[in-house]
Amino acid sequence: MKIITCIKQVPDSEAKVTAQDGQVSWGESPLVINPFDEYAVEAALQQKDNGDFTVTALCIGPESAKEALKHALAMGADEAILVSDPALENLDSQGAARVLASAIQKIGDGKLVIFGRQTLDNGAGVTAAQTARVLGWPLLSFTGKLELNGEGVRVERVIEEGKQTVSAKLPAVMSVIQNIGEPRYPSFMGIRKASKANIPVWTLADLGMTAPATAVRRIELMNPPARDAQCEIISGDSPEEIAEILVEKILAEKVL
Numbered sequence: 723m724k725i726i727t728c729i730k731q732v733p734d735s736e737a738k739v740t741a742q743d744g745q746v747s748w749g750e751s752p753l754v755i756n757p758f759d760e761y762a763v764e765a766a767l768q769q770k771d772n773g774d775f776t777v778t779a780l781c782i783g784p785e786s787a788k789e790a791l792k793h794a795l796a797m798g799a800d801e802a803i804l805v806s807d808p809a810l811e812n813l814d815s816q817g818a819a820r821v822l823a824s825a826i827q828k829i830g831d832g833k834l835v836i837f838g839r840q841t842l843d844n845g846a847g848v849t850a851a852q853t854a855r856v857l858g859w860p861l862l863s864f865t866g867k868l869e870l871n872g873e874g875v876r877v878e879r880v881i882e883e884g885k886q887t888v889s890a891k892l893p894a895v896m897s898v899i900q901n902i903g904e905p906r907y908p909s910f911m912g913i914r915k916a917s918k919a920n921i922p923v924w925t926l927a928d929l930g931m932t933a934p935a936t937a938v939r940r941i942e943l944m945n946p947p948a949r950d951a952q953c954e955i956i957s958g959d960s961p962e963e964i965a966e967i968l969v970e971k972i973l974a975e976k977v978l
Contacts, residue, residue: 725836729779776800778801781804793908818853866899
């Protein structure tokens with residue numbers, strides 16, 4: 723059985739986000755695998771450890787996104803595929819879902835597709851659901867525990883009200899959360915193997931599709947207005963005097 727994990731390359735979580743010319747700027751922050759997607763890879767590898775499964779890492783992005791795929795390979799994924807095309811530069815989540823669905827169908831024999839709960843850059847957390855809809859497969863979101871059994875999957879979902887156990891027939895799409903288990907560190911041999919890996923790059927033409935229409939586009943981004951905060955310490959000979967001074971200042975500033 724083939725398990726496909728959908729990952730993304732994002733700026734490091736320590737990056738300082740600013741707006742420049744109406745667009746997002748991450749400065750010179752390094753690009754890494756989306757931290758939430760490491761849990762998706764871990765979930766797939768847990769099934770590989772316990773059964774006859776192969777794990778394929780799938781990513782949409784520029785050529786540099788191969789580094790994120792190599793991280794998944796170093797963790798233990800069997801193969802990686804990059805979908806890269808200049809027409810995908812301003813892709814929204816709906817467009818990404820259509821491209822991922824086409825790539826999943828091209829890979830073939832995929833019984834389970836696993837996403838992280840959200841991405842660090844946009845954080846919408848809807849791509850898994852949109853991909854499931856395009857594929858016509860059931861969605862199992864916020865999965866904290868999963869068990870594959872024959873032609874079905876049983877999961878424990880972590881929701882606000884508590885935990886919910888549900889099952890579905892394969893093929894299926896799921897998003898996982900941190901409860902699934904701490905992502906394993908890439909091994910030394912895994913890193914060496916990943917560094918030599920040949921990662922195929924598919925274009926939209928390879929998928930037999932044109933660039934999907936963009937439904938949501940970020941028009942402009944602005945930095946929050948600078949705040950000039952001042953701190954004044956009120957002193958007096960008694961609490962009553964301090965309170966009286968404070969009330970006068972509050973009234974003077976028209977706070978009340």
